[in-house]
Amino acid sequence: MNSTCSVRSGPFPAYICLIMQFSSSLIENAVNEFASLPGIGKKTALRMVLHLLKQSPDRVRDFGEKISKMRKEIKFCQRCFNVSDADICSICSNSMRKQDLVCVVENLRDVIAIESTQQYNGVYHVLGGVISPLDGIGPEQLNIEGLIYRVGKEQISEMLFALSPNIQGDTTIYYIQKKLQGVPVKITTIARGIAFGGELEYADEMTLARSITNRMPVDSYMGR
Numbered sequence: 001m002n003s004t005c006s007v008r009s010g011p012f013p014a015y016i017c018l019i020m021q022f023s024s025s026l027i028e029n030a031v032n033e034f035a036s037l038p039g040i041g042k043k044t045a046l047r048m049v050l051h052l053l054k055q056s057p058d059r060v061r062d063f064g065e066k067i068s069k070m071r072k073e074i075k076f077c078q079r080c081f082n083v084s085d086a087d088i089c090s091i092c093s094n095s096m097r098k099q100d101l102v103c104v105v106e107n108l109r110d111v112i113a114i115e116s117t118q119q120y121n122g123v124y125h126v127l128g129g130v131i132s133p134l135d136g137i138g139p140e141q142l143n144i145e146g147l148i149y150r151v152g153k154e155q156i157s158e159m160l161f162a163l164s165p166n167i168q169g170d171t172t173i174y175y176i177q178k179k180l181q182g183v184p185v186k187i188t189t190i191a192r193g194i195a196f197g198g199e200l201e202y203a204d205e206m207t208l209a210r211s212i213t214n215r216m217p218v219d220s221y222m223g224r
């Protein structure tokens, strides 16, 4: 079945397209909902819907309820703005983690990526984006004031920036660093250089230059 609806823009009325594509508007609605998700095309959406169709009504209801419950009950941690089941997230409330080391990230996906490395034992602060004037995103739209407040209130010894190495990320670091001028907190950033498995000759000049400037002892690189 062709999942695209090319005839919609042609001389045929829309209902012909619907009849040609689906014999059920219920199926079509479900396919359209799945296809509205990022990275999901109509063919994949149709496969998902047909899979659900094979499940029992109870199983599908459970599926829908979990999605709905997630959206309705999800909270943002009052301290770090990470997603949470409670007012304070499980990372912030974990006494085994270093509460004075704060990793500043752009969004939730970065938290998940860093947590997946199992190499970080501090806490986080989720900015909710980075400063990008061209996109109309200024500091006031991000969780920057909350971060400055945390530094003043909590005894934070190190702030580790884990932002994407681009103009927006660097602008955000620069802005926050300026705001914290005179405050006794160590400000660091994740290392920038050649990606593991990458080819040196294909690296751009800036990445290569930074890799040389930020060179490190082989012992620490090998993780000993």
Ligand SMILES: [Zn+2]
Pocket: 077, 078, 079, 080, 081, 082, 088, 089, 090, 091, 092, 093
């Ligand atoms: Zn938290």
